[in-house]
Amino acid sequence: MEKKSVSAFFEEFLVRESLFIDRSVLLSSFIPENILHRDKEVNQILNILAPALKHEKPSNLFVYGNTGTGKTLTIKHITDNMAKIATERKIPLKIIYANCKLKRMADTEYRLLAQLASFFGRSIPATGLPTDEVYKIFYDSVEKESSTILLVLDEIDQLIKKTGDNILYNLTRINEDIKKSQIAILGISNNTTFMENVDSRVKSSLSEEDVFFSPYNALEMKDILKERASRAFKENIIETGVIEKCAAYAAREHGDARKAIELLRVAAEIAERARHKTISLAHIDEAEDKLEKEKIFDVVKTQPKQFQAVLLSIISIKSSNPYAYSGEIYDFYKRLCFKIGLRPLTQRRVSDIIREFELMGILNTKTISKGRYGRTRDISLSVSSSAIPLTKKILEDELSLS
DNA sequence: AGGTATTCACATGAAACTATTCTCTGAGTTAGG
DNA sequence: TAACTCAGAGAATAGTTTCATGTGAATACCTGT
16 A cells, blocks of 8 residues: 555656746755846956956955845856856966855864865865965965965854964965965955954955945845746746745845745745645745744754753743743753763853854843842743744653653 | 942853874884795 | 884864853942931
């Protein structure tokens, strides 16, 4: 019986008409050939980078703005085109893209350099070499290349936060030491304020030019969604108001277009799975709920035990009373550790863990002073309450608690 | 009453420590000539 | 003698701990009326 229903399912699946024409348009890896509502920024950047095509060093450029405002997209779009022209005309221009946020890829000085060097075909062991040795290798390869090198550092704030601004200083100084090549750095950052605590020399040399990407407003968001939707879906599939609702959702998330597009995609998948012929507002709601739940479940499952214990403590306390103060949580956590045979961490560390959860968007904390009775953080869950019981269950399972 | 000083219970920062992962080196071991 | 093995040294990193310092406002303690 099972066999039959499975094959029947596939039969039916293949026959069923999909809502999509091209699903990839809605994936975050998609780069459209023209970018809406970013003409000003694109022009600015083009003007700044154009000298690279004449074997002149373009100014270092710093691009910043909130997530989902099209920074990476714009830069990739532009650099892809530049690379194409460069190869067509045999212009000595190399563009290196490194995402500093990817763990184990380019999130430290050493690894970034290793990755850069490997771009020039030099393989560098993951550890074992002194950092200045790696620098030397990188210098050599750059020198040998004798071309203009455009170094794109995405999420550069992560790199600085973790390793300090030394690396930028060194990189901006490279041009003084090498003759045949030249390097221009293009930094991309989500964090608009991180530049403030960077060494002023580095600051001035990195942002010889800067471009700010402001969040999309509701109208622009609508255009973008419409454009993508028209390419992703067949005609007349989207019910009225759906695009607007997605745009509104994204506006709540500080104009994050990526989120809006993802929401639309998930809604479409839900609609398709439910065999509906159109995407309705209800599907958007469902998708929103699903995205939110997925976010937590993913995080919860992949965190180490200590983190899970802390989160479980918070949820447990939160379920019985409206306030959760850090001291209480730590007590609960210690008892929990004892119960499951886990070595409890110090309060200092737990404090950091809570902060990390906050950065993941699972918690909200507010430091409050209770005057004579000290100072704490009031912690609340920023997770839809429908997801909490299941989250708790997962945590208990993970920690093998009954 | 009004003003200032204390004080609590943590937050926040910096430095130091630990464990782990990885490469490289060179001594010791083995197998074959 | 060449090839192989394997322990130990050096390096980088993540995760913590230790130590030190900071912080906001409810209270305690003055002061002068």
